[in-house]
């Protein structure tokens with residue numbers, strides 16, 4: 001369709017936006033397809049550049065479109081859906097979804113735990129931990145920036161291993177015979193800072209999901225504290241919920 005009625009009391013940008021959104025929802029435009037540029041929309045709908053831009057900007061903000069600097073605007077790829085309540089590794093999740101997991105080790109070194117990490121891992125602040133910073137990739141695309149902390153005494157020699165082509169959880173199991181069985185995890189929204197934005201290839205201020213996890217072995221020993229930034233445009237976390245049993249006024253369960 002190449003005409004937007006000017007007599008209708010709906011803002012022009014909104015009409016264009018609706019057209020594009022409907023085309024995406026109907027599958028006429030598929031994930032990864034290039035959508036018309038501002039200039040093309042300007043010509044096609046006989047509107048100002050500003051009007052065309054507003055339509056694209058809002059669709060991008062709502063997650064329908066993705067702009068790639070110097071390449072154009074594309075229909076956003078579907079998000080990766082990840083269970084929130086399952087203690088899986090990045091590698092396992094990517095394989096489950098049929099994608100190729102990868103990691104770029106940005107730094108790995110031994111540092112003193114410090115007060116906060118020490119408290120989370122239940123060790124003295126002076127105790128050494130391995131601090132491992134990895135950019136996680138799916139089919140070569142940046143997905144998350146993970147910073148793991150593991151008490152050094154549990155993983156002798158880990159700092160010297162090449163961790164770019166292996167799963168950390170697999171190394172923990174196979175090499176160190178550590179099996180993670182439970183974890184506490186939190187999830188909150190943050191905006192990408194300049195440096196994180198560059199590494200994750202998103203714009204500064206883009207929404208990210210901050211996940212923090214403390215994972216434990218069978219004995220209850222905390223093995224890993226991780227602080228990860230997941231791309232908000234690539235992830236959607238899902239959980240199945242069960243309604244808790246009603247409790248009485250005194251906090252006890254009712255029969």
Ligand code: 16G
Nearest residue numbers: 089090091167168169211213226228
């Ligand atoms: C997950 C975990 C991370 C763990 C990694 C191991 C979160 C937010 N992330 O990404 O803690 O280090 O899996 O993955 O919980 P790997 O075995 O593929 O290295």
